[in-house]
Amino acid sequence: MKEKKKRTVFIDGPVTPAFIADAIQQHSIKTDIGAHSIFLGQVRSDIINKQEVVAIEYSAYREMAEDKFHEIREDAFRDFSLTCMHLYHSLGSVKSGEISLFVFVSAPHRQDAIKACELLVERIKKEVPVWGKEIFANNHYQWKKNT
């Protein structure tokens, strides 16, 4: 059965490996699944003007972002044959090396899982009103630009 209810997407701080492991474990009872596709976005320690990015602070236009996540999710269920989908994005501070985006798509077959996962990540980056503030070691910052 497809899961279509609205769910909370935002997590305070990083997405932990334990949270991800637990999410995978919870799918062992869904035996119609044959493939999971997972994307993990990790905060990269870019060097900008000789300053190292030590963390990204995420903020969002929360109401609009939740609606947009919902729309993107519904579109993926419409366009691909999926069993379930879980989307998580960090808010607040996430240190370099930590995970800030977790996209988890499960389907009976791999093609749907892989294609849906890729499309979801691209749409999330492009369409969801979230902003990242790159914090440098000297406490200065700049607003992140997605490429």
Add this chain to the structure above:
Amino acid sequence: MDISVLTFGQIADITGGGSLTISNINDTDELMRQLNVLFPPMQSLRYSIAVNQKIIRENTTLKKADTVALLPPFSGG
């Protein structure tokens, strides 16, 4: 008419907080003109305007109860 405007990211830095009220405007073109006067750095910024959480593509008439938000380019993920 007074319109309350939500600001985010770099724009919140420029306007000094998460929301502000702009007076004597009737549409989004007037809003942008006022913003450019009140906050000159806004003139060189690229941003979208959302009215009631939908991004608008052309000048839009505003009603008092509308929620207007100024959205710099997104950088989530």
